[in-house]
Amino acid sequence: MxxxxxxxxxxxxxxxxxxxxxxxxxxxxxxxxxxxxxxxxxxxxxxxxxxxxxxxxxxxxxxxxxxxxxxxxxxxxxxxxxxxxxxxxxxxxxxxxxxxxxxxxxxxxxxxxxxxxxxxxxxxxSRPAIGALLPTINGSVLLLDAGANVDCKPIHLLEFSIMGSVFIKHMLGIQKPKIGLISNGSEPGKGNSLVIKSYDLIKSSALNFYGNIEGNEIFSDKVDVAVCDGFVGNIILKTSESVPSIIGEFLKAQISKSLVYKIGYLLSKPAFRMLKKKTDYAEFGGAPLLxxxxxxxxxxxxxxxxxxxxxxxxxxxxxxxxINTKIEEAIEKCSALKYIQRGVENAI
The missing domain is CATH 3.40.718.10 (Isopropylmalate Dehydrogenase)
Structure with missing residues (x-):
């Protein structure tokens, strides 16, 4: 190499x-x-x-x-x-x-x-995107886009879904990654105009589309790729990064108030170390620019x-x-599905 x-x-x-x-x-x-x-x-x-x-x-x-x-x-x-x-x-x-x-x-x-x-x-x-791997209960989820494109069209979210699916399949070995579309409701038809149009577009593709997911489901292992525009994605990323440190500060403040809490902390220290390791951005190294x-x-x-x-x-x-060759192949294959015949011309 x-x-x-x-x-x-x-x-x-x-x-x-x-x-x-x-x-x-x-x-x-x-x-x-x-x-x-x-x-x-x-x-x-x-x-x-x-x-x-x-x-x-x-x-x-x-x-x-x-x-x-x-x-x-x-x-x-x-x-x-x-x-x-x-x-x-x-x-x-x-x-x-x-x-x-x-x-x-x-x-x-x-x-x-x-x-x-x-x-x-x-x-x-048409739009490269930043993919951030975030910890879930049993593994990780790829958040895409994590901040490169604050304004998107449905066609872009479909591209993000394809690129994210390829990345997860080959980098993590998940053969049929589940794609989730971040929305304010899990039911079809929920969300803003971008989400509603993107839902139909991604569903009509050959991807393993789970459907809409709400914010509280991102870290629940329901999906392997969580798709959104870069404005929403960056807010989710920055918010999730702050949570472990806030919890840590809260625990420190409470533990110092009681001898019982201090003993409990000492007994639970290995578990806290594992939690810190799982939520530490350093473990993931960095985000691919897909x-x-x-x-x-x-x-x-x-x-x-x-x-x-x-x-x-x-x-x-x-x-x-x-990975890039595999992304191009997947994009080409999806292009063969005839976007325009599915009424996507207004989404491009």
């Missing part, structure tokens, strides 16, 4: 934690990594970090110089003009087949915009080494399974 490109200057803890994550991935998964960013600063960090690893491992880490950093405050329209940024230079490596995948914990809007410009869209895809012509993973801005390591693993698996 060609190397995985990592934006060494994306995220709150760049470059040290990003580089450490690259070393961990190279060691654990036997992968080659290209770190993109300011060469001098990367070299200084590598000099310190590599002391804890074998000299042979350091040979699996190479550097691609990129003097400009895209900040979290840069608008996408500004970011795309920074041609010598770590994001832009890194994606160019993927575009020219010098690397298998690209990862960044930086500005997600900038990643999306630069990916659209440099990598382009997959054949048949629909762009290249493997691209967007990691959380707060990602540290462990999260970056897992993102690299996800990117490597995405590339090795050739």
């Amino acid at each position: 060609k190397p995985i490109v990592v934006d060494a200057f994306g995220g709150d803890h760049a470059p040290k934690e990003i580089i450490l994550g690259a070393f961990l991935a190279a060691k654990e998964f036997n992968l080659d990594i290209v770190l993109v960013g300011k060469r001098h600063e990367i070299e200084k960090s590598i000099e310190i970090i590599s002391k804890d690893f074998s000299s042979n491992l350091a040979q699996r880490i190479t550097i691609k110089d990129a003097p400009t950093v895209i900040t979290m405050f840069d608008k996408p329209s500004v970011a795309v003009r920074k041609r010598n940024s770590s994001m832009h230079v890194g994606m160019e490596l993927v575009k020219h087949d010098e690397a298998s995948a690209f990862i960044s914990a930086g500005n997600s809007g900038a990643v999306m915009a630069i990916a659209m410009m440099v990598l382009g869209k997959l054949k048949g895809v 629909g762009v012509n290249g493997a691209c993973i967007v990691s959380h801005g707060r990602s540290k080494a462990y999260a970056i390591k897992n993102a690299i693993l996800k990117a490597a698996k995405f590339a090795s399974l050739d």
